[in-house]
Amino acid sequence: MTVRSSRYIQKLRKLGQAWQERGTRGFLRFLYDRLKLRFRKHITYPQWVAQHRFTKADRIAAEQQIERWKRRPLFSVILPVYNVDERWLQQAIESVRKQVYPNWELCIADDASTRPTIKPLLLHYNKLDPRIKVVFRETNGNIVAASNSALELATGDYIALLDHDDELAIDALYENAKLINQHPDADFIYSDEDKIDANGRRSDPFFKPDWSPDYFHSCMYTCHLGVYRTSLVREIGGFRPGYDGSQDYDLVLRVVEKTKNIYHIPKILYHWRIISSSVTSGEYAKPWAYEAARRALTDMIARSPYPGWVEAGPRPGFYRIRRKILDYPLVSIVIPSAGTVAETVDGSRCLLEHCIQSIRDRTSYRNFEIVVVDGYDIPEPILNAIAGPDLRLVHCADPFNFAQRINLGVAAAQGDVVLLLNDDMEVLTPDWLESMLEFAQQTEVGAVGAKLFFSNGKIQHVGVMVLGGNPGHAFRNVDGDHPGYFLSNLVNRNYLAITAACLMMRRDLFLQLGGMDEAFPLNYNDVDLCLKAHQAGYRNVVTPYAQLIHYESASREPGLRPKEWQNLNQKWQAYFKTLGDNDPYYNPNLSHNEVLFEL
Incomplete structure (x- = not known):
């Protein structure tokens, strides 16, 4: 087989995977976005200004409209x-x-x-x-x-x-x-x-x-x-x-x-x-x-x-x-895990053990419990290594469903505040819980997220935009010290959605919203939860002052599963229309091809 034919087969496989993940409508949108991205030219602001000038025809139309106004x-x-x-x-x-x-x-x-x-x-x-x-x-x-x-x-x-x-x-x-x-x-x-x-x-x-x-x-x-x-x-x-x-x-x-x-x-x-x-x-x-x-x-x-x-x-x-933490609430850190061992730059490492160790060693806020949800598959040596008075184990015999395991963990949690956390995380800032609690305790706030980095220092998460029904991480894979659009990566900012890799919410609100929708077993369950919060009138926020490393997908294969994108868009199509088919925390003048806040 030639190199050219091999690449052709790989492209066909990717297209087939995209169709399985998104369904027919989503696949056509995927093709349109890819073609648009390939032929898109970055325009300068003077070019944008020239394209958006208020013309004589615009003036005539405006004057006619003014005449009809009540x-x-x-x-x-x-x-x-x-x-x-x-x-x-x-x-x-x-x-x-x-x-x-x-x-x-x-x-x-x-x-x-x-x-x-x-x-x-x-x-x-x-x-x-x-x-x-x-x-x-x-x-x-x-x-x-x-x-x-x-x-x-x-x-x-x-x-x-x-x-x-x-x-x-x-x-x-x-x-x-x-x-x-x-x-x-x-x-x-x-x-x-x-x-x-x-x-x-x-x-x-x-x-x-x-x-x-x-x-x-x-x-x-x-x-x-x-x-x-x-x-x-x-x-x-x-x-x-x-x-x-x-x-x-x-x-x-x-x-x-x-x-x-x-x-x-x-x-x-x-x-x-x-x-x-x-x-x-x-x-x-x-x-x-x-x-x-x-x-x-x-x-x-x-x-x-x-x-x-x-x-x-x-x-x-x-x-x-800054806000004072009221009543010093118990925070229940819910971690679904199989105790996976992964290869990192530091050698073989049990992600769950490393995650819990970083929580215990680096967290300045001490009123927390750790709820680990597993499928009877965490090896005994690892269970012994992570055991402690602050940890409880919840078992689930069903096939892996992230949303289900989060729901089971929250049901078993004793805290007034829950923190959903992947097992492939490492705490960087000691006051990460305080920084998130300052927002989660406010009754007007829904989900609270953190600033997450890949192990190479690039940005993994500073918020999720939903553009044209496509959830995407803002500034994903840019340098970790990138300031963002008008310093949005360096200050507290509202977003429509937040990754469940590190998401804090009041437990009563999580239950009020119906928890995570188990129809999204792997992906988009966090976007769905955040959309439910936003629709109910709560605002979601990301604080860059809470920082962690996310060894993303080290514990499972990346990518969407069949129909996940399609299911999300079918469920939220009507709400997306009420938002004008635009993420309220983005801007329709900016490019929808990449979440980089560019023209």
Whole structure:
């Protein structure tokens, strides 16, 4: 047999395996994705911008749609001004005047600027357009005072925040009005954004996830364009003195405590100006803003039912919220295992024994029990090696079914919190249980996951995306120190699903959700569990501060079994449609071929 014919046979076998795993519909999607990936060209952001320009035809269609709307909300664009370069201020104002959607007012508060060109320019626009209101403050009070002065001028249904050197996209208010017509309950709306230089060149886009509370507690990711129901902003007292530089962050932290009607428009509707005086000019441009953000987060914790504190994150402008562990609950670590011995870089090793030893030796949180579920196949020497007062053994004589064995282990568990753990794991960070418990104890949280590495240091798991019905690990196989998209690999972040290789959940919630679906004996039982939690209104979160090595598939053969993909998609097809066939923690502008957050 020639090498060429051998490769041909291997390809046919792979195609046959894909058909068995996915069924006919899934196999056709698999072929489409593979072909799309082969011929896909990575595009640059300037190319993307050129493909997504707002055209004359778009404008005509938008104007026709506006005429048919039942609701035409008035937007009050809040614009605090202080000693800005005249050309940037003019461009900011013109970006509002050029809006496709006409029902707006521009509320400008000059904070006692000393530049002689600013007052005449503002008076000119005030006379030029009756929708432009201006107030001149007698004394300089900084951005909070100026923003509140502008807010006093507002008569609109919603306020939109604009910095004095930035620009709104031409369709910014139109897209917000469109969403409000679809969702009149909207209280807080945010969009994607990018940066723009002095020559009008756009760069550094931020394609954001839908509302992600734990990511928001890590950084002020919603930022621009932020649109808020005016009555709600006034109800909470507007912008608070003492939070200059992070007044928007503090505002949103208080807004989201009053409403769950939060919407995200996955479109670039705001352009930050890259100039030396802007926060976009570098990490250390405005250190007082980062300190103000820390105070705002500290206040948020004080208002919450979960006491804690704020720690610095991996870079300026990023934070880690810590929570005190309440009532020191017993954690039941449930490990299905056959006591497999595998070859590693360190030689032959019993994975289960090594896993349990790393738990016992490295874990700082001591209130745990270990529940090992086996099929009467763990060798006696290994049972003797792992025996201890913290370990109990549960037997199952049925053929291996991961979901079934997890369910049996949870049923036998005595803890209020369960941790599902593969036997091919090794603990790296001593406070891994505390880091996960901080989230699992919160009643709004469903599944909690950890950051897992392959034995070669590459990333195995920092969260699971479900794109087009295909679950995939974000940043799988990239370098372990890769920061991720806008530092998402280094801070707490919400995901739709989490691997059961290391998954924590309150035991009562696990049982409330019906446990793991035993119709998924090997794969997707964890995705199914997380989807059940998300559908029930809980949020799932991954913390990179809990870290373990995952010797993945060392204890069993990798790959899907027949119909597993098809069964998952049949079960969740209707729910996927309610999510718009998009993972809410990804972004539809990013590539669905690989979970690498690329265009």
